[in-house]
Amino acid sequence: MKTKTSNTIASQRIQIFKEGIKDGEAGTVPGLAGAEFTFVLNSEYEKVGFDKAHKYFVGTTDTNGYLTTSLLPYGTYRVKETKTPEGYYGASDFLITIEKDASLYEIGYQIKKVTVNNVPFESLLKVVKKDKETGKTVLLKGATFKVKNVDTNEYVSYIDWSLFPQIIVNQWTTHDDGTITLNTKLKIGHYQLEEIEAPDGYVLTKEPIPFEITMDHYEISSDQVTPITVVQLVDQSVKGKVTIEKKGEVLTDYKDGKFIYEERGLAHAKFGIYAKSDILDPSHDGIVLYKQGELIETLETTEGGKITSHELPLGDYECKELEAPYGYVLNSEVKTFSLSYKGQSVDIVYEDIGITNERQKIVVEVSKKDEETKKYLSGAEISLFANRDIYNYDGDVIVEAGTLLETIVSRQDGKVSFQSDLPLDLTPEYAIMPLSELNDELVGDTNSLYVVKETKQPDGYLLKNVHYYVDGKYTTEKQDTLIFTYDFLNQVTKTQINKVDSETLENIIGAKLQVIDKESHKVIDEWVSEKEGHLVQGLIVGRTYILHEVEAPFGYILAADTEFIIPESREIQSITFMNVKAPVITLGDEPKVNIPQKDIPTEDQTIIFSYLIMGIGACAILFILFKKED
Structure with a gap:
């Protein structure tokens, strides 16, 4: 036995009963004839619109208000009232679904019935909170608003007994998803949203947001039937x-x-x-x-x-x-x-x-050292000068070139720093000064803002004629202090004193000599002459000293004092201190000593004569003593 398979498509008839309310007044009528309804697939409607969508059925209600379609294949249809009887409001579009279920077409006369009322159009209102800049939905609760009917100048409200005792609802607040749908429908008309509280992070929208409930612009709610109007409440984020x-x-x-x-x-x-x-x-x-x-x-x-x-x-x-x-x-x-x-x-x-x-600071530290031993020296005056005009922040000259800014005195225990809070070089490009040429030793950029030099040497040393230039230009933002360190190396004064025979000019030994400060009468150095002479170090430049013979070498007449001044020179000063030999006197068989005046320097005649008498007397006494012993 063979089984016959049918390829029948699931289909069903739809019956529409049309009733209406005339002029918006209460009172229904048994049926309304002459209302035309057109069926299109909703999926096709959403793609191409109603006009271009295929019309699956077009029919008009009879005198009793009924319309029955032919068999329609399964699917969801959008039903539009394309003609409304005169004097009645048209119904809004609605959706109706024919299920894909075999039971619906096994009994062919099953009909799905729908009643359509021609009542005034009403729509739910859904408010969505939006960001003004990005257009994104603000996923925050807390946007609170009222709805005002501009046509009646009244605020929308309704009674909700579940909220007793505050049963009147006249304002609404968005949920966490940034939306809220009012629990009441709004009739066709002009309205406005009035925000009374903005969500966190947003500015209150002070201007009302107008909108209109109309049959021309709405969506279908999740029940696939109820119209819903969506209005955006736009706020500016703070x-x-x-x-x-x-x-x-x-x-x-x-x-x-x-x-x-x-x-x-x-x-x-x-x-x-x-x-x-x-x-x-x-x-x-x-x-x-x-x-x-x-x-x-x-x-x-x-x-x-x-x-x-x-x-x-x-x-x-x-x-x-x-x-x-x-x-x-x-x-x-x-x-x-x-x-x-x-x-x-x-x-x-x-x-x-x-x-x-913080300003970038400048620190200038100096030390005074012996040129040979490198030991620190005290007593030197080191001075800091403005090498060029110094400008302030506003471009005015506040210190002229050559101005002495500070003088410090060297210490024997190490380096000494200038205490002046020196500014950086703010000299404008046009104000760079030409500098005169110097004969001194120059160290550094001669166009620098500052110069350091020795203005007074330590006692016993020569002045160091060197100019150290301090470049006060800004370096880098990571360096808080520009540190400049300079060593002034000074040469000690050297004076070579030679005790010589006035005739041979050769060094002689045995003279006890002293160098005396003329002003203080203090003995600076004392020694006994030797063949290589004697070197005196550390005598003060420009000061007068006395070379004094305490005791003459044997056979020589005591020399008169000699004064000398220490010059500012790196050369060793040489001083020759001459002694004249004592005359020889003959007693008895001894030869006579003639003292020719021409051999004695005129300035020493008086002194030599006195010593000569003393010498002759001493010789006579010694001669008598020797004779007695014989």
Whole structure:
């Protein structure tokens, strides 16, 4: 036995009963003839629209208000009242579904019945909270609003006994998904949304948002039947700005031997604004606008030292200095700040950051050393001068070139630093001064702002004629102090004293000699002459000394004192101190000693004569004593 298979498509008839309300007044009629309905597949309607969609059935209600379709294949149909009897309101589109179920077509006369009322059009209202900039739905609860019927000038409200005792509902608040659908329908007309509270992070929309309930613009709610009108309530998210003020000391004047500084705003400092933590989209959709540590904006201060950022989303931030102004040290401190919501009436929140930079300082330290031993010396005066005109921050000359800024005295225990708080070189390009040529030893850039030189040497040393130039130009923002160290090496004065025979000019030994300070009468050095002479070191330049013979060499007449002055010279000063031989006298058989006057220097005649008499007397006494012993 063979089984016959049928390929019958699931289908069903639809019966529409049309009833209506005339002129919006109460009272139904048994049936309404002359209403035309057209059936199209809803899926095709959504793609190409009603006019282009295939019409599966077009029919008109009979005198009793009934319309029965032919068999329609399974599917969801959009039914449109394409003709409305005169004097009645047309019904809104509705959807009807024929299920794909064999039981529906096994009994062919089964009919799906639908009653259509021609009542005034009403629509549910769905309010969606949107971000004004991005158009995203704000996934936050808390947008509270009222709905006003502009045609009647009344606010929409209804009674909800479940809310007793506050049973009148006249305002609504969005849920976590940023939407809310009113529990009442609105008739055709003109309305407006009036926001009374904005969600967190947003500014209250003060202007009403108008909308219209109309049959021309609506959607079908989830029940596939009820019209629903969607209105967007748009709010502006709150933004923030940060103002950075950069300050630092600037040179203004020079008074009483001191440089004067005052704190001012500094231009040309560069900063980076970074996300301290992830900065999220204000709509709460989870999108990260800026990742933690990401550079968001670079700012540079203007004249006056301030700069304000562009608008930033609310969140936590860090401010880092990227580049210090000329002449200042980079401030490595990271400043944190938060741009926080301050209420629905504040559209931009402001934060201020103050950052101070230290000036790059100049330290000049000097030491005075013995040129040979390298030991520190005390008593030298080292002076710091302005090598060129010194300009202040405003471009005015406050110190003229050649001005003595400070003098310090060297110590025997090491280096000494100038105490002046020296400014950096702020000389304008056009103001560079031509410098005169010097014969002294020059060390460094002769166009530098400062020069250091020895103005008084230590006692017993020659003046060091060297100029050390201090370059006060800004180096790098990472260096807080420019340190300049200079060693002044001084040569001790050297005086070679030779005791010589007045005739042979050869050095003689045995003379006891002294060098005496003429002013203080203090014995500076004392020695007995030797063949190689004697070197005296450390005599003070320009001072007068006396060379005094305490005891003459045997056979020589005591020499008269001689004065000498120490010159400013690196050459060894040589002093020759001559002695005249004593005359020989013959007693008895001894030869006579003739003392020719011409052999005795005129200036020494009196002294030599006195010593000659004393010598002759001594010889006579010795001669008598020897005779007695014989």
